[in-house]
Each structure stands twice: as structure tokens, then as C-alpha cells.
Amino acid sequence: MTTPQSTAPRAKGGNSKIIRYRGVIKRFGSFTALNGVDLDVHAGEVVCLIGPSGSGKSTLLRCTNGLETIDGGEIEFEGALLPKDERALRAMRARMGMVFQSFELFPHLTAQQNVAEGPRTVQKVSLAEANRRAVAMLAKVGLADKAANYPSALSGGQQQRVAIARALAMEPDVMLFDEPTSALDPETIGEVLNVMKALAEEGMTMVVVTHEMTFARRVGDWVAVFDTGRIIEQGPPTQIFDAPTTERTRDFLSHLGWSG
Amino acid sequence: MTLDWSVVWQHREALVAATGTTILLTIATMAIAVPCGLMVAALRLYAWAPVRTLATAYVELFRNLPLILVVFWAFYVLPIWTGLGLSPLATGLAALALNVTAYNAETFRAGLNSIRRGQVEAAMALGMSRTQALRRVIVPQALRRVLPVLASTWVSLFKDTSLVSVIAVTELAYVAMQVRAQTFRVLEMLTAMAAIYWLLGYPQAKLVDWIQRKYRVTE
Numbered sequence: 029m030t031t032p033q034s035t036a037p038r039a040k041g042g043n044s045k046i047i048r049y050r051g052v053i054k055r056f057g058s059f060t061a062l063n064g065v066d067l068d069v070h071a072g073e074v075v076c077l078i079g080p081s082g083s084g085k086s087t088l089l090r091c092t093n094g095l096e097t098i099d100g101g102e103i104e105f106e107g108a109l110l111p112k113d114e115r116a117l118r119a120m121r122a123r124m125g126m127v128f129q130s131f132e133l134f135p136h137l138t139a140q141q142n143v144a145e146g147p148r149t150v151q152k153v154s155l156a157e158a159n160r161r162a163v164a165m166l167a168k169v170g171l172a173d174k175a176a177n178y179p180s181a182l183s184g185g186q187q188q189r190v191a192i193a194r195a196l197a198m199e200p201d202v203m204l205f206d207e208p209t210s211a212l213d214p215e216t217i218g219e220v221l222n223v224m225k226a227l228a229e230e231g232m233t234m235v236v237v238t239h240e241m242t243f244a245r246r247v248g249d250w251v252a253v254f255d256t257g258r259i260i261e262q263g264p265p266t267q268i269f270d271a272p273t274t275e276r277t278r279d280f281l282s283h284l285g286w287s288g
Numbered sequence: 289m290t291l292d293w294s295v296v297w298q299h300r301e302a303l304v305a306a307t308g309t310t311i312l313l314t315i316a317t318m319a320i321a322v323p324c325g326l327m328v329a330a331l332r333l334y335a336w337a338p339v340r341t342l343a344t345a346y347v348e349l350f351r352n353l354p355l356i357l358v359v360f361w362a363f364y365v366l367p368i369w370t371g372l373g374l375s376p377l378a379t380g381l382a383a384l385a386l387n388v389t390a391y392n393a394e395t396f397r398a399g400l401n402s403i404r405r406g407q408v409e410a411a412m413a414l415g416m417s418r419t420q421a422l423r424r425v426i427v428p429q430a431l432r433r434v435l436p437v438l439a440s441t442w443v444s445l446f447k448d449t450s451l452v453s454v455i456a457v458t459e460l461a462y463v464a465m466q467v468r469a470q471t472f473r474v475l476e477m478l479t480a481m482a483a484i485y486w487l488l489g490y491p492q493a494k495l496v497d498w499i500q501r502k503y504r505v506t507e
Contacts, residue, residue: 095409114417122415132410136428146414149424198414 040072053100061087063257074234076244079254085237093124125195129207131187133179139190140175146198165193169223185216205236245269253277295473296480306463313449320385325392350390356451359383363455380452395437399430436500443492
């Protein structure tokens with residue numbers, strides 16, 4: 029069984045694949061969450077994973093940095109298979125930033141301490157260097173003035189921007205976003221998407237699980253449509269949104285009120 | 289019946305010293321039982337299975353024995369086991385610490401369990417090891433959450449130190465009872481003892497209330 033795959037050339041990254049998924053299988057008990065997923069993420073690309081809830085998009089993202097272990101197939105990151113060894117896996121994770129749907133900021137630390145925590149604890153940089161990075165990253169997401177605030181004193185959109193800054197402070201090669209705007213009030217979704225868009229324009233490689241079709245369409249370089257643990261269609265956004273080749277993609281998009 | 293309150297004043301020095309011992313016992317017990325309780329809780333949650341069972345057995349044993357029994361047990365059995373001639377104060381401290389450590393372990397276990405899984409994942413996604421995630425992210429949050437419970441345990445402990453009077457530790461209850469036995473001024477001494485416990489205990493209880501308000505979980 030082959031997945032309809034676009035023959036469209038990839039706009040970015042040439043042949044340098046940063047992440048390569050081949051036949052990825054993930055089971056939770058008797059439930060098969062991923063049933064043979066093939067996907068490439070090229071350097072500098074924004075790859076958007078879309079599809080109905082429970083179709084496996086988030087699971088694939090969580091397998092990417094080893095928060096979930098796969099039951100079959102393989103995932104390569106920068107030319108090497110995800111290591112089994114705990115220490116090597118941690119080193120690889122440190123090169124992938126991850127942003128969660130529910131932010132998961134550390135509530136006992138200020139915004140600045142949250143951002144400085146990774147460099148400080150994992151990369152063992154000096155306190156001065158960690159703070160310098162934290163200040164720079166908070167400025168980058170437009171929150172320089174909130175450095176001393178605790179997460180509980182920030183809006184959802186602000187918390188998510190701090191979470192993005194926290195991931196960026198590790199100076200990752202790729203950013204993984206797991207439905208970063210799904211838990212936000214409509215009026216704060218825009219500020220998070222703008223930060224992500226600016227990041228994409230800087231050339232950051234990004235894998236984004238999202239229900240924001242406008243973002244996938246405008247910012248995405250490649251879109252993969254998931255359904256029941258498989259990618260049913262993938263290609264450049266113009267193809268997916270304007271000329272989807274499968275009935276199920278059309279169904280999914282029409283349920284979201286997407287009219288092309 | 290005539291009351292003679294001068295008996296309290298006459299024994300003020302002994303009572304003040306005894307009150308000092310009560311406070312010292314409380315502080316020393318907590319100084320042992322907080323780190324040990326955290327360690328036992330961590331062992332119960334994360335250690336190798338046989339160690340986990342051992343930690344559970346310890347908690348369930350000491351949590352379900354009357355404290356006064358543990359005090360007597362420490363008095364008669366500890367010297368035989370350890371071969372040490374412990375002073376009554378050290379014996380009382382050991383008994384209290386064994387008991388309160390078990391309680392604190394349960395408190396910490398609940399606190400550690402209450403931190404949601406996403407926090408560990410966020411820490412691990414940054415590249416932290418499980419130990420680093422525990423030390424930097426989970427334990428600091430759990431400590432804040434259980435602080436009100438620890439404070440309540442503190443207030444209970446302050447009063448429960450009176451139980452070590454049965455092995456002649458010269459703390460407040462023991463000394464007050466001694467004075468009563470020598471002077472037969474029962475009502476005066478019991479009242480004085482009650483007043484001292486209450487005057488010291490009430491501000492602590494108020495402090496607990498304040499801590500519970502201040503550290504109410506906000507996310």
C-alpha cells in the first residue's frame with residue numbers, strides 16, 4: 029500500500045534531511061497509534077502535521093525526541109538513528125526544542141529562570157551565560173519586560189511564548205510544536221503564531237502539529253495529512269489545500285470549514 | 289480548695305528550661321524527619337523494587353503504631369540492638385523521628401505524585417535526566433505543595449513531644465508532672481502546662497494558616 033505522495037520538489041533544504049521517518053509503528057496496548065509512517069523533514073523547512081484528533085500526529089512528534097519509544101520502523105535525526113542509550117538520547121533531545129499544548133512552564137520559576145534552566149542544568153553553561161541567553165530569547169518572543177514574572181502571572185499566549193523561548197535557549201537544530209495554540213484563547217493565538225512565523229522566516233526547521241489551517245497554508249513548506257495512524261497525503265500546501273487528491277483529505281478540510 | 293499559683297513562679301527556671309527542651313525536640317525531630325521523609329518517599333516511588341517494598345514496609349509499620357509504644361520500644365530495644373547507652377533525650381528523639389519520618393514520607397509521596405506528567409516531559413525534552421528532572425523540577429514544586437501539611441505535622445509534633453515524658457526526658461510535660469508530684473499542686477501545674485503549650489502552639493497554628501494561604505497552588 030503506497031501513500032499518495034507529491035512529486036513536487038522540496039523548496040528548501042536540498043537533500044539535507046534533518047529528520048527521516050521510515051515505516052514508523054507505535055502501539056499503545058492493542059491500539060495502533062502509528063501504522064507505518066514515512067516522512068522527511070528537510071533543513072529549514074516548516075512541516076505541518078494535520079488531521080483529525082487521535083490520528084497519530086502528536087504521537088509521531090513525541091516519538092521524534094524519544095518521549096515515546098517506537099515499536100517498528102526507524103527515525104533518523106541528522107543522519108543517525110535515535111539512540112537507545114539513555115545518555116545519548118538525552119544529548120539528542122537537547123538538540124530538539126519541544127513546545128507543548130499545555131505550555132508546561134515550571135511554575136516555581138520566573139520566566140527568565142524557566143528559559144535559563146535548560147542551558148544551566150543540561151548544557152552546564154555559566155549562570156551569566158544562561159541569563160544572557162534567557163534575556164535574549166525573551167526579547168526575541170517579545171517578553172523582555174516579563175522576565176521577572178512567574179508563569180501564573182502571565183496570559184496563556186505569553187506562557188506559550190516563554191515556552192518557545194525556553195526551547196530556543198538550548199539553541200536547537202529543530203523545533204517540535206505539539207498543538208501550540210490549541211489551549212489558547214482566540215485572541216492570544218495570533219501572538220504565538222507570529223512568533224512561530226518569525227522563527228520560520230529565520231530558517232528554523234520546524235515540525236508543527238496544528239489545527240490552524242491558515243498557518244499551515246501560509247507558513248508551511250510541506251503538509252502531511254494524518255488519518256488513523258497513517259499519512260494519507262503529503263505535499264506542498266498548495267496541493268493539499270487547493271487540490272487534495274484523496275477524498276479523506278477533502279472531507280477533513282471541509283469539516284474544518286476550509287474552502288480553499 | 290485554695291489555689292497557690294506561686295508554685296509556678298518558684299519553679300520558673302525548671303519550666304523555662306523544660307520548654308526549651310520541648311522546642312529543641314520539635315526542631316531536631318523535623319530536621320531529621322524532613323530530609324529522611326523525602327528520601328523514603330523517593331525510594332518508595334522510584335527505587336529498585338525490593339528497596340521500594342522495604343520503604344513501604346517501614347512507612348506502614350511506623351504510621352500504624354501508637355507513638356507512645358514506639359517511645360517505649362526505643363527505650364528498651366534500641367540500647368540492646370545498637371549496644372549504645374543512649375540518653376533519654378536521644379532515645380525520645382529517635383522515637384519521634386521514626387514516627388514523623390513515616391508521616392512525612394506519605395506527605396512527600398502525595399506531593400511528588402501530584403505533579404503532573406507533563407512537567408517531567410518538559411524537563412526531559414530539554415535533555416534533563418530523570419534525576420535532574422526530579423531535583424530541579426519535581427521536588428521543588430512538591431515541597432511547596434506539601435508545606436502546609438508539613439506545617440500541620442509540625443504543630444502536632446510540638447504537642448506529641450510530651451509523650452517522651454514517659455521515658456524521663458526532661459521536657460515540659462515531664463518537668464511539670466515532677467513539680468506536681470513534689471508539691472501536690474495538681475491544678476496549678478496542669479494549668480500552667482496547658483498555658484505554656486497553648487501560648488506556644490497557638491501562634492504556630494496561626495503561622496500554619498498563613499502558610500496555607502500563601503502557598504495555595506496557583507498555576
